[in-house]
Amino acid sequence: MKNRPDQRIAILGAGPGGLAAAEALREKGYRHIVVYERAGRVGGQVLTGSYTTPDGRSIVYDLGSVQPTSSRKLDALFARYGLHFGRGILQDQPKAIYAYSYIHASEFANFLKYYFGAPLIKLPAIAADVAKLSWYLWRYRRLARPGFHGFRHWDETTVNVREWVDARGFRFIGERLLAMLVSALTLNNKTREKEVPVYLLFKALYATLVFPMRYIDGTYRPVREGMQELWKRVAANFEVVLNADITGIRRTAESVEIVTPAGSRHFDALILSCGFDKIAARIDATEEERVLFTGVGYRPGYRGAFIASGGPVDGVHWYPDSFTSGDAPPHMAFAVPEAQVAQGHTLYSCMFAACPTGAGAVATLQASAERMFREQYGARITEWLRMQYWPDFGATFDPALVRGGVFDRIDALQGKSRTYHTGQLLSLTGNALGVEFSYDLVERFF
Ligand SMILES: Cc1cc2nc3c(=O)[nH]c(=O)nc-3n(C[C@H](O)[C@H](O)[C@H](O)COP(=O)(O)OP(=O)(O)OC[C@H]3O[C@@H](n4cnc5c(N)ncnc54)[C@H](O)[C@@H]3O)c2cc1C
Secondary structure (H helix, E strand, O other): OOOOOOOEEEEEOOOHHHHHHHHHHHHOOOOEEEEEOOOOOOOOOOOEEEEEOOOOOEEEEEOOOOOOOOOHHHHHHHHHOOOOEOOHHHOOOOEEEHHHOOOOHHHHHHHHHHHHOOOHHHHHHHHHHHHHHHHHHHHOHHHHOOOOOOOOOHHHHOOEHHHHHHHOOOOOOHHHHHHHHHHHHOOOOHHHHHHOEHHHHHHHHHHHHHOOOOOOOOEEOOEOOOHHHHHHHHHOOOEEEOOOOOOEEEEOOOOEEEEEOOEEEEEOEEEEOOOHHHOOOOEOOOHHHHHHOOOEEOOOEEEEEEEEEOOOOOOEEEOHHHHHOOOOOOEEEEEEEEEEEEOOEEEEEEEEEOOOOOOOHHHHHHHHHHHHHHHHHOOEEEEEEEEEEEOOOOOEEOHHHHHOOHHHHHHHHOOHHHEEEOOHHHHOOOHHHHHHHHHHHHHHHO
16 A cells, blocks of 8 residues: 555545545645545534624634644644634733633732642652653653554553552642643543543643643634634645545455445545544444444533623633532533624633533523623623534543553554544544644555
């Protein structure tokens, strides 16, 4: 398969994983690429909305992935496609995330107190914890790869992160690791804490170290044009079949046949970026594939956008309640003032954790946000613009499958039946690692 730019490649899924694979192939000279996308748009979990203000300005806001953690590959794409950071209210100065704010003196003081305010007597415990953590970072260094293959410590790393931190006796930084990382990995939902295995904690630490987040210093910089714009611009290079209704995929020694109501087409290779579970019913899956891709779990959530008067107009507001009372859903995890739309009226985007589902879910979430804004700021939400449900957020494998070496076994599958796997399931949820994984896949196999 390697260095055969004449090959015809089909990619399933026009999210960051699939489009990054397409772009990586294009960079290597491959020209016969078709991307099949089930939805009517590209971007996957990256979705940008727009709002026209009464005075005719257009404001973009993100309803899916918003904060691009950086990676060399992702940064190169932003540069190549002419995108910028910062927008709206946040345009000219990097505004700080509530918990780590560098803007307001009192919050800065809290930040210092939180991180460095430990009594001197605790310094030995801090030093011991840092040394221990550094050792584990070295021991698990293979987890730093965007993929997970070749890792031999699954048993230890699939235990619950809280149990692991307690058992390893992290006396000082343990609570901070849990507070900062577990909350991020569970969408600030404490009830899900037990679902977080240690390997995800390490992936998150490595993601921070290897691909420093743009907001590591507490700043928040969304893409000015909207995050989806990147993937729209990338997709313009390819034949993308939107609303693709794939009714069958048949793989033989000679080719991969993709069947849709419009007919069937043959390819030399197939890259699956939509998650195997999303196509399992339509593909001639092998027993090994079926076994490996069972036990995929998601942590669904909602994002929304609304206009309010009297609310905060700076910073990114994380709601501490969502860190401490995740067992009382629903609640808004954060709200971002995106832009002023009229005198005294601000457009916010927000995220909900611990979401109810089914009929009435949206109304429940909106009522909760309205109550929160009223109680916290005396503010009034005057209009809801949009609510977006994300069923595929936070994809992970069942820890038992991980203990059984699912990532190594999927790596061994790469290329079998002319099929390759990429996407969030393999790379850890996030744009940067997904993009890096897809580039790595293309580098290794094409
Ligand atoms: C609310 C939210 C906030 C997030 N915030 C961030 C953030 O701030 N920073 C960050 O780095 N990441 C964030 N993420 C995660 C990030 O968006 C995902 O990691 C990324 O989108 C994964 O890319 P992917 O291509 O693997 O999958 P997806 O984006 O899910 O794309 C998969 C695509 O496959 C398509 N598909 C499914 N089934 C089929 C089929 N049978 N045939 C054809 N196509 C199919 C889907 O329609 C979809 O377009 C967030 C995600 C959500 C939902």
